[in-house]
Amino acid sequence: MYTRVNRDFLAGLACLLIASLVLWQAYAYDMGTLRNMGPGYLPRFLGISLAVLGVITMVFSARTAMAFPSLNYRALICITTGIVVFALLMRPAGLFLATISLVYLCGLSERRFQPVRLGMLALALCGMSYLVFILSLNMPIRLFPWSF
Amino acid sequence: MEILNNLALGFSVAFTIENLMYCALGVTIGMLIGVIPGVGHLAAISMLLPLTYYVPATTALVMLAGIYYGAQYGGSTAAILLNLPGTPSSSVVCLDGYPMTKQGRAGVALFMTTIASFVGSLITVVVLAAFAPPLADFAVAFNSADYFSMMLLGLVAAAILVQGNPAKGLAAVVFGLLLGIVGTDVSTGIQRYTFGLTFLYDGLNIVAIAMGIFGVTEVMANVGKVIQVKSDQKITFRSLLPTRSDLKQSIFPMLRGTGIGTGIGILPGTGTSIGSFIAYAVEKKVSKNPEKFGKGAIEGITAPESANNAAAQSAFIPTLTLGIPGDAVMALMLGALLIHGITPGPNVISDNPDLFWGLVISFLIGNVLLLILNIPMVGLWVRLLRIPYPILYPSIILFIVIGVYSINYSDLDIMLVALFGVVGCVFLLLGFEPAPLLLGFILGPMMEENFRRAMLLSRGDLMVFLERPVSAAFFAMIAALIVWSIISAVRKKRVAVTKEF
Structure with a gap:
């Protein structure tokens, strides 16, 4: 799909960046099992979700993106x-x-x-x-x- | 006669000197920030959140709620006189309110919006008192799986309804959930994402986050944008009085607006703006002469005003009975409860009847106070529109930083405010909504706890969420919401829903 750097593309990229930082740190925590969840379970789940949402945002960015607002x-x-x-x-x-x-x-x-x-x-x-x-x-x- | 006992309790709580004082303080501040364009109720509420640490939970909620519904009254003043909405929900009032000013009927418009606000609030307070306790009783039977699904529904609805782009809305929720993880893990005692910094062991401070992403960001976005207004409107008492036909034409719009606002306010993720927009659209549709709208139709100001005030009150129903906040303001209310060690949920009303009934009665008192503040004193508020923003915003920033410092006397909390101010600006730049982030931050820890408990009880079987009827119903709603958002995204008919800022 045709994508280029626009507001939503950058937003998705930011999600991916943060997701990778979160996941990188999450591997220091014990994951546990679904029955007995460790401290690392939720961070991993959220990191992956964020990455997926980031990719979705990037893929559709050409259609969804609006102009950058002016910021002071x-x-x-x-x-x-x-x-x-x-x-x-x-x-x-x-x-x-x-x-x-x-x-x-x-x-x-x-x-x-x-x-x-x-x-x-x-x-x-x-x-x-x-x-x-x-x-x-x-x-x-x-x-x-x-x-x- | 349980209801009479409850109301008596409410009166005894709300009529203490302290609560009356804070109620008056809250509605006055709300009115003030509603009138002044460029200062929103979220900024004001987060600015006064530190006061919560100094007063009891009920008093804190009375004041914070007063700011919220007070701002709904005040917002229409600037909209009518200057065509500048003081709050986002009053932007609809500009459509017919400003034409009325140009026709020399500003006084009538101000009077009628005040009456409409009062009617909308009053009816909804009765609804709140009647329906909140049974709803809470129903929700008491929920187990941890039901809770989890309900909170998930709240988050998904907030994410999808607040923002035009559902993926970005959900991402904002995930950001909030991630911020909620920071600190000591309750069930294992392990430090997560604290990076060895001791001040993060108790988690991030909700006040600092709210002040940063709402208060500081709002100021940064408004500096240089808020134009100095010169209003020479003189509102005499006589000009306020509406004609008999004004009143007659407004009765049904007010009632319809109240109904719409109440319904919308209960839904998660909607807030007051959507209520007033829908109320306006409905009035235009049912009107016999829709061509009047936009040219000073009285129904065009009374219906939306009733709707946004009704929504501001009915938003408390899910917040106090189920513990799911509909918007950022309600999330801050839950934050105030959490600060006092009260876990939001269906037990709030039964465990703290003084809090619930005191709050309900304080709504009545607050609305009467607002009626008094509005009608005889309208000239004073008009004069306030002339305070220049360059004087206002350094004061706001100063009160924010001293406020956050006063909680723990920690200079790191001030740094956190600066950090989240920048985060808020990045959010603005990339088009993420800040409200879902705050909801995620508040609900995240409770959701994790309930999920863990559900998994422990079901021995790791995820089907438990679909086997329980209540939980399954919530999941069906979540699925419907997601499907609906995908369909409408594909059709591209979605209009970016108004921002609740």
């Missing part, structure tokens, strides 16, 4: 980085610094960078999260790099 890659990168940096800063640097860095990194996903507006938003959010999470919910979260 800039937002994807900026927001993901923002969350990761927040995770890294939370413990050592405290909530306030982590919040400010998150707001600025998220703000980078806009075409126009507005440092003053983001600064105001960051300050407002610091205040709000202090009220909600620290004062009313009493969460033990470090606030500044030098506190407790």
